[in-house]
Amino acid sequence: MKTSVGEIAALVEGTLIRGDAGVVLTNFAALDQADATCVSFYGNPNYREQLESTRAGLVLVPDAGVSAPEGAALVVVANPVIAFDRIVRCYGVTPPPFEAGVSAAAFVHPKAQLDTTVVSVAPNATVASGALIGNGSRIGAGAVIGQDAVIGEDCLIGPNVTICQGCIIGDRVILHPGVVVGADGFGFEFVEGRHRKIEQLGIVRIGNDVEIGASTTIDRARFGETVIGEGTKIDNQVQIGHNCIIGRHCIIVAQVGISGSTRIGDYVTLAAQSGVAGHLVIADRVTFGGRSGVIASVREPGGTYFGYPARPFKENRREAMRIKQLGSLFRRVKALESGTVADSGNEE
Amino acid sequence: MKTSVGEIAALVEGTLIRGDAGVVLTNFAALDQADATCVSFYGNPNYREQLESTRAGLVLVPDAGVSAPEGAALVVVANPVIAFDRIVRCYGVTPPPFEAGVSAAAFVHPKAQLDTTVVSVAPNATVASGALIGNGSRIGAGAVIGQDAVIGEDCLIGPNVTICQGCIIGDRVILHPGVVVGADGFGFEFVEGRHRKIEQLGIVRIGNDVEIGASTTIDRARFGETVIGEGTKIDNQVQIGHNCIIGRHCIIVAQVGISGSTRIGDYVTLAAQSGVAGHLVIADRVTFGGRSGVIASVREPGGTYFGYPARPFKENRREAMRIKQLGSLFRRVKALESGTVADSGNEE
């Protein structure tokens, strides 16, 4: 990005009320992160303090009556949030445009099924025999599409992604770099002092409009399917075990782990670093707080749970309060033992 | 998979006692996950309720005296578990067959050591100078075998795996996609306000019959070896630090982390999301529950530990019980303070 205060004012159809139109801007940032090279925006009175101390070179503001440091040029616009978004879209780093065709440096098996005039396969990607790539999809550099795998239409398969044999990906799915779909589930029998592998002969099926973050791993089913429901969004470094059924429109935040054969309903949220044990059932619209450890099924829809073991939010908070008050409880018991009564305050 | 009720009955040498032999089946699933397109099985009376409400198109049953929904065809076989396994092996998604030869789209350094008539190197794989690939091993697409690394016989090195310089892999080892073996250990000295790298000059040695899950990382030793013992099975997204010695036939479940220089005995189980601090010693046959945080050595073999810090199972459970009873304890102390005695129930 290389622009100026004047160009930005023109782009957002705003009015420069203070500052030099010729000042060069090379970046954008939030008010508290901006320096003199940055355009920023003030769209919410909650950020008044940040506005008052910002070092931004230019701030988009909703009216002339704001208080900002002298160093900041000011441009008045009707809606600073929308105007800023316009700047970001204009100057931000966008993904490379879709270019149809198979790179000469890619390997596409002659028995792969794809229309090279409407799909994009980057250098050093591998598309194995029988794999099917839907129209409008792009396969990133170094990605590997296994034998007989199916990729829907308009998908974005990132660099160095691996999709193993037979797995099925819906339409408009985004897989970020390093994702692994369809590695074997973790299943062994203990026979005569050794762990003997149980063959994993199912697949992973990923619904339409799913997005999966970098280095997330989703194991194939022992038999049948591991399923990620339509519209579900999964963050980075999430692990989903074999035969899990994840519902539609869920949010699964970074570093969550879900053990095998668990079924998660629709619109479930799992905050970061949570874990869910195997063979459980979680109802629709349940929310688990960060780092929850879920070791029992949750049959009632819509609740909020925290802690390890995960419990209803209020119960978890009550217990945390009691633990916090333990010091005073010890003192109260000591007072009772010595024949006096301590002040119990307003504790339980 | 595309088959019919009649074909399945013939395959498992069973007797169709109800339903239409011509009904088409396209998948298999557990009783509670099956729909009309699926074959399922009933092998254990614990699942009677699931049988009674299944929507499977066909169920393999041990005798005619079972109660299943009318929509389900029924085939009687001697052992439904074994019969179902036969169907899965027949129609399941199996790994692509071994095909000897080096893909023209792979890079194999002229000084790599391998017999191209009995190993398989997939497109876009890289085998560096001095690397040795044992007979019967296959190197997946996009995998990188570093300089002088040694791969034993009949190994399965998955797509996009990285094995760094000098590391040694035994026979019949399975590395799933995205595994990294032999990245540098995390070691720095703090000198004049900066962290100075301590060179990591050892290797990783992986024993025979080890299986390692997707995106697991195992660091090379500072000097000498990081060791994974024979027959140990490691799940996805596990992190093993430099100079760790992991014993034989261990089970290490997803997202576990083991810090540097720790020694784990044989037949140890670490359940999901556990962590083990550095420089500890864990005796043989010890089991750690999910999300244990192990911060002290465990010298006695065979115990079961839970919690953070990890403690013997009973001790951990007792403490959890006491915390659960805190509400009542607060009430009892309040009663004492007010001169009455609350009912302590059957608590401690």
Next chain:
Amino acid sequence: MKTSVGEIAALVEGTLIRGDAGVVLTNFAALDQADATCVSFYGNPNYREQLESTRAGLVLVPDAGVSAPEGAALVVVANPVIAFDRIVRCYGVTPPPFEAGVSAAAFVHPKAQLDTTVVSVAPNATVASGALIGNGSRIGAGAVIGQDAVIGEDCLIGPNVTICQGCIIGDRVILHPGVVVGADGFGFEFVEGRHRKIEQLGIVRIGNDVEIGASTTIDRARFGETVIGEGTKIDNQVQIGHNCIIGRHCIIVAQVGISGSTRIGDYVTLAAQSGVAGHLVIADRVTFGGRSGVIASVREPGGTYFGYPARPFKENRREAMRIKQLGSLFRRVKALESGTVADSGNEE
């Protein structure tokens, strides 16, 4: 490594005071891990017990007055630690040497910017249009450098690393295998029952002398930059969310997760498996113990915090003590209820 007791003695300019100079040595190890094929060292009286029971073939010792098993040859040197380091550097597994040039099996876009006489691009690596590779840098096999990304000088970009479009890497940066820099941040708006993607149009900027461990993921900013400060060292499988600003010379140990828009100061340490919530501010020189869960900003520099929620070390320890003493507290309350006073010992 293949050497002998005599050769080692000569290499370290030491004096063989016991044992046969011809004995073959093939490895090196710490005293407690060494066997007869290994050279080891005794540099610190804390390890006297390990010395007395070592099975090493040769031990470097500071003087002749030590007590070691008869099987161990002994070589006296002035400083065993330095002498051992010399052996490791001589015989250890070093990274492959830098070799300038672009492999014929790599893909470098004609519009990439690099001087092929002074950079190294390994087989099956991909360098996209507009990407710039600084002099002295090497790009590992299977790595992907996205469009317009900038790599500084003397960097080591490991195999199967992905650097996405527009991201900027400083000088002397080391990225271990499987690292993903610049995948999209995790941001969605909930509109009419579906999660709609918020475009992620910023970049990741990584300072000079940063080292990042295997399979770590760092997301691009929504707008502006996600920043990793100069000299910071990050271990394996760490997740850093969009718009985080990580300071200089921090230590972030394995499997840590940092949510979006959090700002970490300089010289901060996050021990393994910790998590930090989003939009927080952490002051300089703060240390978080293993598995801390940080859910509030820490404004005061220099403290040490533990637990979930993370609290000052002493507070956390006091609470842990109280929980440990709960059994006795229950007994004391019971005694009070029955009209006697239990011995409260030296507890609170």
